[in-house]
Amino acid sequence: MSLLRLRNLSVEFATTGGRFRAVDQVDLDVDKGDVLAIVGESGSGKSVSMLALMGLLPWTAKVTADEMIFDGHDLSKMSARARRKIVGKDLAMIFQEPMSSLNPCFTVGFQIREALRIHLGMDRKAAQARALELFDLVGIPDPEQRLKAFPHQMSGGMNQRVMIAMAISCNPKLLIADEPTTALDVTIQAQILDLLVRLRDETGMGLVLITHDMGVVAETAQRVSVHYAGQKVEEQPVRPLFRSPHHPYTSALLAALPERATDKRLPTIPGVVPGQFDRPQGCLFSPRCPYADDHCRKVPPAPRGPDLGLARCHYPLNTDERLAS
Amino acid sequence: MLRYVLSRFATFLPTFIGVTLISFAFIRVLPGDPIIVMAGERGMTQERYDELVVQFGFDRPILAQYWDYLTGVLQGDLGNSYVTKRPVWDEFFALFPATLELSICAMIFAVALGLPAGVIAAMNRGKFFDRTLMSTALVGYSMPIFWWALLLIIVFSGNLGWTPVSGRIDLLYYFDDVTGFMLIDSLISGQDGAFTSAVRHLILPTIVLGTIPLAVIARQTRSAMLEVLGEDYIRTARAKGLPPGRINGLHALRNALIPVITVIGLSVGTLLAGAILTETIFSWPGIGKWMVDSIFRRDYPVVQGGLLLIAVMVMVVNLTVDLLYGLINPKIRKR
CATH class of the missing domain: 3.40.50.300 (P-loop containing nucleotide triphosphate hydrolases)
Structure with a gap:
């Protein structure tokens, strides 16, 4: 049993403009x-x-979680x-x-x-x-x-x-x-x-x-x-993540590292994280994603399997590399 | 710390000189002539009038008069009352204990209720207790003192007969002044019921005089606490797993005290001013009543001296407040 086990953790803030979901169904283990x-x-x-x-x-803030277990104690029930x-x-x-x-x-x-x-x-x-x-x-x-x-x-x-x-x-x-x-x-x-x-x-x-x-x-x-925007979009050990990110957002983050820039201009991710009133209907990253299509804009993606870094993406990147190795 | 104290003291002197100037000018700007007031309805001859003008020094240039006054003050001589011929100094300190006793009681009343009320209101922000308390405080703050006093007298002295209407103690009791504080003197006298009588006489004036400071302190404590409760170090205290009582009562309150102590210090000035109304209504023999009478009599030395002494009291209180800042928040000591 892991030391910390979070399952389906969500946090909603009551604001004057209604509920705002700051954390959305996050799973974590440490x-x-x-x-x-x-x-x-x-x-x-x-x-x-x-x-x-x-x-x-x-x-x-309203915190909900299926499990919030730390060291054998479920904190949400204490x-x-x-x-x-x-x-x-x-x-x-x-x-x-x-x-x-x-x-x-x-x-x-x-x-x-x-x-x-x-x-x-x-x-x-x-x-x-x-x-x-x-x-x-x-x-x-x-x-x-x-x-x-x-x-x-x-x-x-x-x-x-x-x-x-x-x-x-x-x-x-x-x-x-x-x-x-x-x-x-x-x-x-x-x-x-x-x-x-x-x-x-x-x-x-x-x-x-x-x-x-x-x-x-x-x-x-x-x-x-x-x-990204309250969701966990990808999780991997550090080396594979840097070598082959599966989620376009991870890939964009890595591309924005000055050490990795090949061009004169540092690549950036256009736009900002969606706020309370401009949450897209489908994938939350779709408005800023270079690979997004209509399917991405309409249907929110579910996390992929562990072999794809649990990426919340319809079209994960670097899938060939995994096959090749 | 010593430098801090000295730098605070350095600001004391100009304020002191300023107060002597204002109190000197203030009474002379008022229309009316103390000599004519002294003569009363009988009036006096022109010869006698001229003689008195010279005797009081009113024939000399105004700056020379001020210089005489200022040098006198610096040597501890506030002059004699035109009316009673007694030194202002003596009259003031014969009456001051009564005012001080009332003010201290009012202040204790205001702090003892206002501080916890503000803390509890802040902890229950937006809930019923908070709203009730803050509306009540607003009413208390806005209420005219004299009206509030009369209302209390009608209800508690008139209708219910629980408290006496005026004075410091029942006429049944007589004992000598030892400290000038009725509560202490009545205890020393050892007479049966004297102390209770003194307390009963104090209740209404204390409530009346303490109401505005109470409202101000409660509201200031609440807002200071709310501000502090949003600080990062309060989050740290909670992250340490400290119980809420310790977080609010120690970590937050200590930081919130700075603005609260400021208003407490400022309230002391209000108290001495408010004492004039309260003392008049309750026939409380303190300096408030004495000052009002002296203004009507154009008793220059008394008004000047009284104002100056009150101002010095307020200055001393505010100096103490300044020094307390440094004690409460070490960050201020450095500046």
């Missing part, structure tokens, strides 16, 4: 020690699906109180903006010790010792002094390390990193990603990496799940 990358443009529902798992969405025993302990998350994700009124030490005291019932002394150890682990120099610092006294990269230290403080089984490097400098980005992968190696926790940076995916992930 094992221990797995690094799963979820990629897609802004508005593809990557973060929302993970926030739904954590139970962090506002009350306007009370809020029981869920709080798991969230923050076995299931942890870090966010995009480290500067605003820490409370400005408390020292970072207080914020780390708080989690330890609530979940593990540590006393002040034990929590302090563990916090020092954690700061050491995430590579924060001079931990004793830094624990007394307030978030505004540290850099974005340091704050993200604090967030990571806080997230892994109770030895979580699964860590969700929601675009952890987007707000950071490029040099710091690499350090933070290295740190996450190293921690995965050392603790054996599962890691879900939400990103829109294909370069990050190539360097860190084992499996990639591509999301």
